[in-house]
Amino acid sequence: MINFQYLRTTSAKSAIALLLKDKNAKFLAGGTNLIDLMKRGVTAPEKLIDINHVPLKQIEQIGNKIHIGALATNTAVADHALIKEKLPLLSWALQAGASAQLRNVATVGGNMMQRTRCGYFYDTEMPCNKRQPGTGCGAMEGFNRMHAIFGTSEKCIAVHPSDMCVALTALDAEVVLANGKGERKIAFKDFHRLAGDTPQLDNNLKADEMIIRVEIPVNNLAKNYHYLKVRDRASYAFALVSVAAAFELNNNKITDIRLAMGGVAHKPWRLTASENFLKGKEATLSNFEKAAGLAMTGAKGFGENNFKLKLAPNTIIEALNLAKSKA
Incomplete structure (x- = not known):
């Protein structure tokens, strides 16, 4: 793991401002995936911006939508009475993911940003277009038991690992993103990308943006x-x-x-x-x-x-x- 600078911020505005100063910076929340990637040498950010003190942990209903802050932990969401009552599918999906210890620190935003668990992606000695574009896809002709059967390309057949994101896609959630100029919303189903010719791009989050929250419409699907x-x-x-x-x-x-x-x-x-x-x-x-x-x-x-x-x-x-x- 390379040396890196550690910064802490307490507002989304200042977090985005710090991100804009360094294209190699990464936000740090629970760190349950990012730290693993750093230890393995898959990613090497020169600056970590700790956003755990940014007030984005709300879980509340506003009008006909349930708002979940990007820094709400997986455990907090899964165990929340509002989620269990009105979005039990999301609660079940979260409880199916990882261990209780990981869910206690993993965040909604971090869960959305986690990267594939493809062995070729994690092994820096192996070819991987997602990790190093142009080197090839080792899984295509290699060990691919865990890999994709839909939406594949000749560049990548990796799968997205999240359980939470499957439920949020099904529940017609929206993602609220912010940059220095304001906020925008996109459908959750459009947040993540297929590999296509650019497998190194996991999602449609822009380089100057931060995940603020997800919004999920209340429905009649809780039974x-x-x-x-x-x-x-x-x-x-x-x-x-x-x-x-x-x-x-x-x-x-x-x-x-x-x-x-x-x-x-x-x-x-x-x-x-x-x-x-x-x-x-x-x-x-x-x-x-x-x-x-x-x-x-x-x-x-x-x-x-x-x-x-x-x-x-x-x-x-x-x-x-x-x-x-x-x-």
């Missing part, structure tokens, strides 16, 4: 929901495939629905075609199976991860069944 995470061991493991499912039932008919997947793409993968198919239909196994089949359009395996082509639709079906069973 029939489930977050299903399939992994190699029961805890502290990243998803092979995960599914966030929530829908509203009226006489067994689905009147509204949200579906998203994790562990299958460079970003959380929203299942819009499956949602459109299921809306207005009976919540039956047959319809769930058809929706899962639609979800697999365009899926492609790379050898060791071919099992995901079967695991993914089965996980969708199971998540939908488990959500229905809460009726």
